[in-house]
Amino acid sequence: MNATTPAQAAPRAARPTRTTSTGAWADGDRSPLNHNEEFKQADDGLNVRARILETYSREGFASIAPDDLTGRMRWWGLYTQRKQGLDGTHTGGDGLDDEYFMMRIRCDGGALSTEQLRVVAGISTDFARGTADITDRQNIQLHWVRVEDVPQIWERLESVGLGSTQACGDVPRVVLGSPVAGIAADEIIDGTPAVEAIVGQYLGSPEFSNLPRKFKTAVSGSPSLDVAHEINDVSFVGVEHPELGPGFDLWVGGGLSTNPMLAQRLGTFVTLEEVPEVWAGVCGIFRDHGYRRLRNRARLKFLVADWGTERFREVLEQDYLGRALPDGPAPHTPGELRRDHVGVHRHRDGRVWVGVAAIGGRVNGEILATVADAAEAAGSRRIRLTPHQKLLVLDVEPDRAEGLIATLDGLGLPARPSEWRRGVMACTGIEYCKLALTETKGRARWTVEQLEARLPEMDVPISIHLNGCPNSCARTQTADIGLKGMVAKGEEDRVVETYQVHLGGALGAEPALARKTRALKVRADELPDYIERVSRTYLAQRGSGESFAAWARRADEEDIR
Incomplete structure (x- = not known):
């Protein structure tokens, strides 16, 4: 059973939280209130595929209509990449688009066969100058893609069951899944059938191809909580119900970026078979009630924060499912389990x-x-x-x-x-991203290599997340050491890459957003010096079994500088 749409049953209007209209469809007025809503209303983003195949790939980059170039092509995993040679003082505005694309290859649940991986490798070599990055959304990301080559790339991908459909855009993105689903000895429940059902029923469907903004999903039955459920729009977390057996606990409203919020439990128990229907209900709430007037509030987390979990559950059950869900237990969060499966x-x-x-x-x-x-x-x-x-x-x-x-x-x-190499993550950075202020991938490698040489005795997990801008694609606020890229002016007005430091973020047993210390910034070329210094202080001061994150949240300010 699919989620009901406004045409089938009029959802109740959201309780007004401010005098200005939020642009939510459920309020009864679908007039677009910004340009993103205008181009989505004018033509579904899914429809641009035909123009890519029939026109743009034949006539070249210059033939691409502006709203397709910077808007609808995202629905097919394509973003223009950053022109080379532009430093971090150039960001987000006109003139940054190169005539090449980043392409995300969608890998729901992170699942690839060796045949599929070999095809991706061939595409990388033949069409993307050898580039390939594994993202923290279980995708593979390519660069230097020409629009002329997109039809051949799609043909190769689709011949082995892959694609780039809805890898970006105001749509349901890739569904995260436990990478050891179905094989781990300690697994509570295998979520693979639910991941496959969501993708099979709803990927490429106009029902959810115009959301207020992106929508991130995670499904895992692993007790290691390995899909970062706390920072997704909707997550299904494996639990054992005392009467109903194994199933999932439902979480909604997580997300980071410039206004980070951790997801909240609805307290409901969802069986494996119910996951696709409940997922569609939550996605439908976002579509109908989500805020569309301002892009910086067009995420589910703001609706959940305004409504609260009790009201959200009430609307889900009454207006979208037509029945109540049973109460369920919270997931057990063992502190000793690591999430990365290395x-x-x-x-x-x-x-x-x-x-x-x-x-x-x-x-x-x-x-x-x-x-x-x-x-x-x-x-x-x-x-x-x-x-x-x-x-x-x-x-x-x-x-x-x-x-x-x-x-x-x-x-x-x-x-x-x-531990240094295992715990580092990095976003795309200024190398290709138009929003970035700083370099990240090369900086991460150099920092890791320096720390391995300087402090090889690090004997506990420690995560370092480098992000080139405030958008937190590399989860700055949930790392032991989160580094947010910034720029400053140095001698002779030269641009100096710096990082704002966040300390003590964590997910899992003790989830917490990182601590920001006033004016704590580090020059990019001094990152190993700073991380070595604060790590040695931690090793000297830690209590028995105390994690870096726990220490960083209690440490005196002078000790973390």
């Missing part, structure tokens, strides 16, 4: 998976092709990407694991990385 771990069937760490998710076409070959040599045909920019090879025979590990290590993908 290392060698045993399947429930006796085989193992091997999880490796690419620094900041940066790989390339040649590496991906070699990973596919090495996986098959180890008896595997299944690859998984994680929400932590890591890569897993599943189904490995135990006696072949060390040979696979040696091959992957030679590619710069260690299965036994240092």
Whole structure:
């Protein structure tokens, strides 16, 4: 059963929270209140595919209509990338668009076969100058894509069941899933059927192709809480109901960026079979009641914050599902479990998976092709990407694991990385992103290599997240050390890349947004010095079993400078 639409049953109007109209459709007036709403109303973003195939790929970049170029092409995973050579004083405005595109390849649940990975590797080599990045949304991101090549890229992707449909835009984005779904010995419930059902029923559907803004989903039955459910719009978290058995706890309204909010539990229990219907109900609420007037408030988290969970649950059950959901238990959050699945771990069937760490998710076409070959040599045909920019090879025979590990290590993908290498994440940064102020991928690698040499004795998990702008694609506010890119003027008015420091963010057993200390900023070329200094202070002051995040939240200000 699909979620009801306004045509089927008029949703109740949201309780007004301010005198100015929010632009919510449920208020009865669909007049577009900004240009994004205008171009979406004029033509569904899904329709641009035909123009890409029939016109733009044949007539070239100059033929692309402006609203398609900067708007609707996102519905097919395409953003113009940043012109090269522009520093961080140029951001967000006109004149930054290069005549090349970033393309996101959608990998729901992070699932790839070795055949699919090899096709992606070939596309990277043939059409994207060898570029490929693993994102923290379980996608693979390419750069330097020409519009003339998009039809061939789509043809290759679709021949193996992949694509870029709704990888960007005001739509449901990729569905995060546990990368070890169906194989982990401690799994509460396998969410794979729910991920596949959501994608199969709703991907590319006009029912949800015009949302107020992006909509992020996560489904996992892992007790390690491995999909960052606290920062998604809607998440289904595996739990064991005392009477109804295994199922999911429902969370809504998470998101970071410039106004971070952690998701909230609705307190409902959802069975595996109910997940797609309940997902559609939550997505329908966002479509109908979400705020469309201002882009900076057009996320579900603002509606949840204004309504509260009690009202949100009431609207979901009465107006979109037509029935009440049973109450359910909260998930257990064991502090000792790590979320990234790096290392060698045993399947429930006796085989193992091997999880490796690419620094900041940066790989390339040649590496991906070699990973596919090495996986098959180890008896595997299944690859998984994680929400932590890591890569897993599943189904490995135990006696072949060390040979696979040696091959992957030679590619710069260690299965036994240092804590520094294991905990780093980085967004796209100024290399390609038009919103970025600072470089991130190369800076992450240099910082990690410096810290490995200076402080190899780091013996506990420590996460360093580098973000090139305030939008927090690399989850600045949930890292032990979150670094938000900024620019300043140095000597002779030269642009100096700096990072605002956030400390003590965490998800999992003790979720918390990071601490911001007034005026704590570090020059990019001094990052290893600062991180070494604050880490040594932590090692000297920590209590028994105390995490870096817990220490950072209690430390004196002079100790974290």
